[in-house]
Amino acid sequence: xxxxxxxxxxxxxxxxxxxxxxxxxxxxxxxxxxxxxxxxxxxxxxxxxxxxxxxxxxxxxxxxxxxxxxxxxxxxxxxxxxxxxxxxxxxxxxxxxxxxxxxxxxxxxxxxxxxxxxxxxxxxxxxxxxxxxxxxxxxxxxxxxxxxxxxxxxxxxxxxxxxxxxxxxxxxxxxxxxxxxxxxxxxxxxxxxxxxxxxxxxxxxxxxxxxxxxxxxxxxxxxxxxxxxxxxxxxxxxxxxxxxxxxxxxxxxxxxxxxxxxxxxxxxxxxxxxxxxxxxxxxxxxxxxxxxxxxxxxxxxxxxxxxxxxxxxxxxxxxxxxxxxxxxxxxxxxxxxxxxxxxxxxxxxxxxxxxxxxxxxxxxxxxxxxxxxxxxxxxxxxxxxxxxxxxxxxxxxxxxxxxxxxxxxxxxxxxxxxxxxxxxxxxxxxxxxxxxxxxxxxxxx
Numbered sequence: 359x360x361x362x363x364x365x366x367x368x369x370x371x372x373x374x375x376x377x378x379x380x381x382x383x384x385x386x387x388x389x390x391x392x393x394x395x396x397x398x399x400x401x402x403x404x405x406x407x408x409x410x411x412x413x414x415x416x417x418x419x420x421x422x423x424x425x426x427x428x429x430x431x432x433x434x435x436x437x438x439x440x441x442x443x444x445x446x447x448x449x450x451x452x453x454x455x456x457x458x459x460x461x462x463x464x465x466x467x468x469x470x471x472x473x474x475x476x477x478x479x480x481x482x483x484x485x486x487x488x489x490x491x492x493x494x495x496x497x498x499x500x501x502x503x504x505x506x507x508x509x510x511x512x513x514x515x516x517x518x519x520x521x522x523x524x525x526x527x528x529x530x531x532x533x534x535x536x537x538x539x540x541x542x543x544x545x546x547x548x549x550x551x552x553x554x555x556x557x558x559x560x561x562x563x564x565x566x567x568x569x570x571x572x573x574x575x576x577x578x579x580x581x582x583x584x585x586x587x588x589x590x591x592x593x594x595x596x597x598x599x600x601x602x603x604x605x606x607x608x609x610x611x612x613x614x615x616x617x618x619x620x621x622x623x624x625x626x627x628x629x630x631x632x633x634x635x636x637x638x639x640x641x642x643x644x645x646x647x648x649x650x651x652x653x654x655x656x657x658x659x660x661x662x663x664x665x666x667x668x669x670x671x672x673x674x675x676x677x678x679x680x681x682x683x684x685x686x687x688x689x690x691x692x693x694x695x696x697x698x699x700x701x702x703x704x705x706x707x708x709x710x711x712x713x714x715x716x717x718x719x720x721x722x723x724x725x726x727x728x729x730x731x732x733x734x735x736x737x738x739x740x741x742x743x744x745x746x747x748x749x750x751x752x753x754x755x756x757x758x759x760x761x762x763x764x765x766x767x768x769x770x771x772x773x774x775x776x777x778x779x780x781x782x783x784x785x786x787x788x789x790x791x792x793x794x795x796x797x798x799x800x801x802x803x
Contacts, residue, residue: 361385361395368402376415383419387518393525400522400531408536413578414585416536420544421586423518427467427550431498434463435641438551439633440542442566442575444559445713446600446738450478450508451614452622452630453637455670456663458506460634460653461643465501467511467549479510480722484607484688484732488676504669516544535571539578546583553589553640555633556580560789561598563709569594569789576792584794591636593800594789595629599707599742602626606721606735608687609756615681618664625787631655632788632800688733692759695751696768702777704744711774712736718767719757731758736771743784746777 359381364374374382382399385391408416429436437457441447454464468478468490479490490510492500500507519541526532546554556579559565560572576592583590602623604613616622617630635650644650657663668678680686716722720731738753740746752775757764788800 361391361399365395365398365402368399368406371406373409374412374415379412379415380419383416383423383518386521387423396522397525397529397531400526400529400534400537403536404531404534407534410578410581410585413536413540414582417540417543417547417582418586420516420518420522420540421548424516424548425512425514426548427494427512427515429465429498429501429550429552432463432465432501435553436463436465436501436551437553437555437637437641438464438466438546438549439555439557439637440546441557442542442559442564442572444597444601445563445709445716446602446605446610446626447559447597448481448602448604448610448614448617448626449557449630449633451481451611451667452617452626452663453634454506454508455666456618456630456654456657457634457637458504458670459657459662459666460638460650462505462637462641463501464506464508464637465497465551466506466508467515467545468508469511478508480730480732481607481610482508482674482676484611485671485676485680486686486688488671488674490674492674500673504666504673506666506670507674508670511545511549515548519544535575535578538565539575539582543579543582543586547586547588551588553637554583555636555640556590556592557629557633558592558594558792559597560594561596561709561785562706563597563600563713573790573792573797576790577797580792580794589640590794591640592792593632593636594792595632596785596787596789597709598785600709600712600738601629603738603741604735605712605716605738606719606756607730607732609735609737611680611687612684614667615664615684618658618667618681619661620658627658628787636791688731690731690733690756690758692757694755694757694759694764696753696755696771697749698740698746698752698775698777699748699772700777701746701748702779703782704740704742704746704775705778705782706776707738707742708774711770712738715767715771715774718770719755719763720760734758740775743782 558576566572638644638650672678
């Protein structure tokens with residue numbers, strides 16, 4: 359077996375068998391297959407695609423290139439959730455404790471920021487004292503004790519994916535659905551959960567901007583997960599504007615606390631209830647979507663999810679008093695309003711641009727070595743469909759008061775808005791539900 363023949367086979371539209379894929383991935387990790395041959399193979403996949411079976415085999419080859427997390431010590435059906443990335447996507451911080459408060463078991467490895475999207479680890483680490491760096495034994499212990507634990511991904515998880523992703527990034531082969539799906543699913547499968555709910559974003563602020571690509575990605579990931587023995591479901595959800603109103607690490611923790619207190623933004627709360635219902639159904643805690651929704655709503659009303667978040671924070675070394683006093687979270691030097699240049703109705707709001715503005719203020723890393731400021735970010739006052747008058751605040755910038763950062767972020771932020779003299783409807787939040795059997799369109803809202 360040699361890389362030349364496998365590249366040629368895929369280039370010519372052939373289908374690689376399991377052993378050929380395993381040999382190629384193992385050879386690349388061991389450096390027997392050089393970068394230039396793997397780059398040629400990735401380009402062949404980019405143009406020729408992969409069959410469903412090839413996608414499963416590629417994913418599993420990457421899974422077994424490194425550590426596979428053993429969660430057998432955790433009692434019950436372990437359920438995970440993964441988002442393909444968005445702006446202001448605080449869902450995990452609300453969803454994980456809320457589902458756990460309803461009897462679900464949420465053992466989740468999560469990541470840092472990627473591109474214009476924030477990372478759950480960065481958000482969690484804005485809580486004073488909290489750590490996401492836990493041993494496997496501690497991860498199992500805490501999940502068994504409180505039903506939920508959120509830790510950072512280990513470096514040994516799917517190392518083939520890390521190597522291949524870096525090469526894709528340098529060879530213009532990132533935008534390949536089989537490669538995206540295998541990259542995401544290799545890490546999720548290696549992380550050990552029994553069932554996974556996928557939140558596949560679509561729209562201007564998503565990595566997959568049009569619905570057809572998002573649907574294909576969702577179907578591909580569901581097939582891969584089911585082929586690997588996991589129970590899978592995906593929701594395709596809108597990211598035409600930021601989710602919720604907060605964009606930034608400590609700000610999003612504060613919004614999570616507000617949402618678990620029953621006072622969160624309508625779109626964030628609605629999305630959490632939809633995803634949470636799927637998680638409770640998947641792990642068998644609810645027999646119907648209606649029952650699952652009622653369980654989650656009762657937990658919100660009685661603040662059980664909020665109490666569970668406090669347990670999680672305390673267990674992972676953080677200060678649980680932030681759930682009753684969010685002012686204990688990192689505070690910025692200044693809060694500066696950004697005024698609207700026009701009157702009318704907000705017609706569009708570029709989520710990706712808002713995410714980049716938050717990074718410019720210091721909420722993310724513009725270069726790999728940079729540190730981030732957990733206190734800074736953006737709180738939106740006006741979103742699509744809202745009426746605004748000229749000079750009225752569109753948002754507040756939470757900032758370290760650096761004039762250079764402020765100017766760059768303000769200019770880009772104002773350009774993210776478009777206005778209409780006529781009323782504008784709210785953007786769609788829910789598009790479709792995908793499982794191994796079918797695609798079901800969801801109600802608009």
